[in-house]
Amino acid sequence: MMAHPSQLGFQDAASPVMEELLHFHDHTLMIVFLISTLVLYIIVAMVVTKLTDKLILDSQEIEIIWTLLPAIILILIALPSLRILYLMDEINDPHLTIKAMGHQWYWSYEYTDYEDLGFDSYMIPTQDLTPGQFRLLETDHRMVIPVESPVRILVSADDVLHSWAVPCLGIKMDAVPGRLNQTAFITSRPGVFYGQCSEICGANHSFMPIVVEAVPLEHFENWSSMMLEDT
Amino acid sequence: MSLQKPMMRGLLAKRLRFHLPIAFGIAITVALSYKFGVTEPRKKAYANFYKQYDAVKEFNAMREAGVFESVRPSGK
Numbered sequence: 272m273m274a275h276p277s278q279l280g281f282q283d284a285a286s287p288v289m290e291e292l293l294h295f296h297d298h299t300l301m302i303v304f305l306i307s308t309l310v311l312y313i314i315v316a317m318v319v320t321k322l323t324d325k326l327i328l329d330s331q332e333i334e335i336i337w338t339l340l341p342a343i344i345l346i347l348i349a350l351p352s353l354r355i356l357y358l359m360d361e362i363n364d365p366h367l368t369i370k371a372m373g374h375q376w377y378w379s380y381e382y383t384d385y386e387d388l389g390f391d392s393y394m395i396p397t398q399d400l401t402p403g404q405f406r407l408l409e410t411d412h413r414m415v416i417p418v419e420s421p422v423r424i425l426v427s428a429d430d431v432l433h434s435w436a437v438p439c440l441g442i443k444m445d446a447v448p449g450r451l452n453q454t455a456f457i458t459s460r461p462g463v464f465y466g467q468c469s470e471i472c473g474a475n476h477s478f479m480p481i482v483v484e485a486v487p488l489e490h491f492e493n494w495s496s497m498m499l500e501d502t
Numbered sequence: 503m504s505l506q507k508p509m510m511r512g513l514l515a516k517r518l519r520f521h522l523p524i525a526f527g528i529a530i531t532v533a534l535s536y537k538f539g540v541t542e543p544r545k546k547a548y549a550n551f552y553k554q555y556d557a558v559k560e561f562n563a564m565r566e567a568g569v570f571e572s573v574r575p576s577g578k
Contacts, residue, residue: 305533494572
């Protein structure tokens, strides 16, 4: 799951939280279009009018209206927003915890729940790509997780600020040296999900992508056994 | 010859009575068009996608296409 050329909107959601965020964005954008259309009409009407009024007296009615109406609109935006905010904060008994460490200029992943599995994830340089691979998005090792399982990611950094982001899962979490940030997600379907470092971190900030691969549990277990044998 | 006295009051109110319904009407039409043209179809699209979604079948198709690195196609 990645952006396609000239894409304007969000990527297709691959987690329940991202689906909620998509619908909330639609709801809020609808309100934005409503207000913008109204304001644009009023501006045009005011620009073309021949009426002028030197004394605007006692406009209590309209003052009440244009105080109450925006307050109601803001509440209509705030309620679903807070709902999603608290939904995102729920840590729902993760099956797996992975540490994602940002370095200049690659990510490293540590799976230490059962054994000590750790590996680095470097971007594949453009000249080494095979046909079908995505430029500036592929990595030599992918972060593999079991599909439809709650996963906790602990994000930190080794040197400077980075940010671990995967748009179609609705995740972005800053990687701060000396700090552990926690985020959790569930993938709704199997697949490969791409992201890029989202905090300026030096010369190769644009060249340290993130690739998450969601596969059924038995394949995840085979992969992690194979990775442990290799290291 | 006497001219009819022109309307001297209520000009703003008259203008507002004319323009405000049109302004709100257009704004609400735009909002409803977005709601029923984009928001609801998107919700339905996601609901329909997952209603008939077979994760195992999709996974196997992706696997055979060589999309994954942790799982090779079953022939290999």
